[in-house]
Amino acid sequence: MAAPKKNGQQTVWFQNPPVILSAATIVGPKEGQGPLAQTFDKVIGDNYYGEQTWEKAERRMLMEAMQMAIQRAGLTPQHFDCMLAGDLLNQIISANFVARELGIPFLGLYGACSTMCESMALGAMLIDGGFAEYVLVGSSSHYATAERQYRYPTEQGVQRPLHNTWTVTGAAAMVLARQGQGPRITHATIGKVIDLGQGDPMDMPAAMAPAAADTIARHLLDTGRSPDYYDLFVTGDLGVYGRELAVKLLQQKGYDVASRYTDCGAIIYSPEQDTHAGGSGCACVAVVTCGHLLQEIKAGRLKRIFGVATGALLSPTSTQQGETIPAIAHGVVIEA
Amino acid sequence: MTQNLDSLPAEMRKKQYDQMVKEVKPRPPVIRNVFWAFVIGGLISIIGQVFFNIFQNWGLGRLEAGAAMSSTLVFLAALFTGLGLYDEIAKVGGAGTIVPITGFANSMVAPAMEYRTEGLVLGVGARLFTIAGPVLVFGIVTAWIIGLLYYFFR
Numbered sequence A: 001m002a003a004p005k006k007n008g009q010q011t012v013w014f015q016n017p018p019v020i021l022s023a024a025t026i027v028g029p030k031e032g033q034g035p036l037a038q039t040f041d042k043v044i045g046d047n048y049y050g051e052q053t054w055e056k057a058e059r060r061m062l063m064e065a066m067q068m069a070i071q072r073a074g075l076t077p078q079h080f081d082c083m084l085a086g087d088l089l090n091q092i093i094s095a096n097f098v099a100r101e102l103g104i105p106f107l108g109l110y111g112a113c114s115t116m117c118e119s120m121a122l123g124a125m126l127i128d129g130g131f132a133e134y135v136l137v138g139s140s141s142h143y144a145t146a147e148r149q150y151r152y153p154t155e156q157g158v159q160r161p162l163h164n165t166w167t168v169t170g171a172a173a174m175v176l177a178r179q180g181q182g183p184r185i186t187h188a189t190i191g192k193v194i195d196l197g198q199g200d201p202m203d204m205p206a207a208m209a210p211a212a213a214d215t216i217a218r219h220l221l222d223t224g225r226s227p228d229y230y231d232l233f234v235t236g237d238l239g240v241y242g243r244e245l246a247v248k249l250l251q252q253k254g255y256d257v258a259s260r261y262t263d264c265g266a267i268i269y270s271p272e273q274d275t276h277a278g279g280s281g282c283a284c285v286a287v288v289t290c291g292h293l294l295q296e297i298k299a300g301r302l303k304r305i306f307g308v309a310t311g312a313l314l315s316p317t318s319t320q321q322g323e324t325i326p327a328i329a330h331g332v333v334i335e336a
Numbered sequence B: 001m002t003q004n005l006d007s008l009p010a011e012m013r014k015k016q017y018d019q020m021v022k023e024v025k026p027r028p029p030v031i032r033n034v035f036w037a038f039v040i041g042g043l044i045s046i047i048g049q050v051f052f053n054i055f056q057n058w059g060l061g062r063l064e065a066g067a068a069m070s071s072t073l074v075f076l077a078a079l080f081t082g083l084g085l086y087d088e089i090a091k092v093g094g095a096g097t098i099v100p101i102t103g104f105a106n107s108m109v110a111p112a113m114e115y116r117t118e119g120l121v122l123g124v125g126a127r128l129f130t131i132a133g134p135v136l137v138f139g140i141v142t143a144w145i146i147g148l149l150y151y152f153f154r
Helices: A054-072 A090-102 A115-128 A143-150 A204-223 A239-252 A282-298 A316-320 B010-024 B030-057 B062-082 B086-093 B101-118 B120-127 B132-153
Strands: A011-013 A019-027 A082-087 A106-108 A134-141 A170-177 A184-189 A232-235 A261-263 A304-312 A327-335
Touching: A011 A204, A019 A054, A019 A184, A019 A282, A054 A082, A054 A090, A054 A134, A054 A143, A054 A170, A082 A090, A082 A115, A090 A106, A090 A134, A115 A134, A115 A170, A115 A184, A115 A282, A115 A304, A115 A327, A134 A143, A134 A282, A170 A282, A184 A204, A204 A232, A204 A239, A204 A304, A204 A327, A232 A239, A232 A282, A239 A261, A239 B010, A282 A304, A282 A327, B030 B062, B030 B086, B062 B086, B062 B101, B086 B101, B101 B120, B101 B132
Parallel strands: A082 A106, A082 A134, A232 A261, A232 A304
Antiparallel strands: A011 A184, A019 A170, A134 A170, A184 A327, A304 A327
């Protein structure tokens, strides 16, 4: 017998849809100059944020986002049954070290840039499953910490290719609760790892677009909904041309979403900011969802969205050993 | 190309998708890049030549003036890297900033700055050559081979 709260192959539905009680965002200076600047709660002055290292700066951003979200919900860390978080750094040190300070029972996640939606999906499952009353979820990334781990030292003189995306510096957190006022998470679609043979680590959108398309198509198939059920499909960090790829792939699968589909990476920077293809990183989808999108939902301009965070599951070692880039995309439905 | 990729066997699917990626991906502006590489690379060379002439005027011989000029360029590249300007120039100049000796200096100073946070020994010391290392290794190996060839066939 199929699991009682499962729809189709990969989608779960929530009997009592968990509430997004509050959210908070902090971003770096570059994001603070972008078109979504007004939607963020805090913009830090420089990439170090008063710390000795970039890693510590990233950690501090995640910590403050978490604290801000907790405070806004009118809660304290003691109220939380569980915290779910992750980031891009080896051994997810940002999330682990923040969890050390907060003292909330913690499950660390790694889904690369898909971590935000992964944490929201799992948090919602914990709550609707009756295992938690309050769950704290969040994710962070930092341009400099990601660059030095995955690519080159930041001061290294390199010419980034035009299809390259820029890792977003920022952190976002969300408080999920069993009851209360706010938008609700009604469904989640857990992605499969998809690899269509793309191997260029400077071109992660190409690796991730098939995963995004797969999860979106699977979600529509599982729920039996047509694309116009949603006001907006939002992918995490495919950037400008990754979005184009996803649209084409979905067209092949028989879904036309182009008119109601945007990508966080494609809207977080303006073309003048010279990031080439747009934004990427765990924080990209996290800060846009917790900021801009939730605000649009609260303002009534969006009613139902399907957010799909995309992650490229590569490591510098796997790339050097000639492996292609596996990718994943997890989706959550947020309804006003 | 409207065929659904899902219906294809794995290898075909990868090939078809690769084709699609190539169609969508922005093409690198080769002409513009080559132009700026020429201009910036040329500019660095001119600066080198100016220093070379100055040092020769100060009475240094050809070899010594060359060495002094190289050191000066290395110093300037290190300074510009430290000031956070070299990577900005390289963004435009591309190979024009990477190939001259200044690019080599940049590739040493950048990791030195970057890994300072992991300590002097295991940070700076161990990772100073992460990018310059391969250049040195293959440069030296090439020199050996050329040396050997020269020895046998001169």
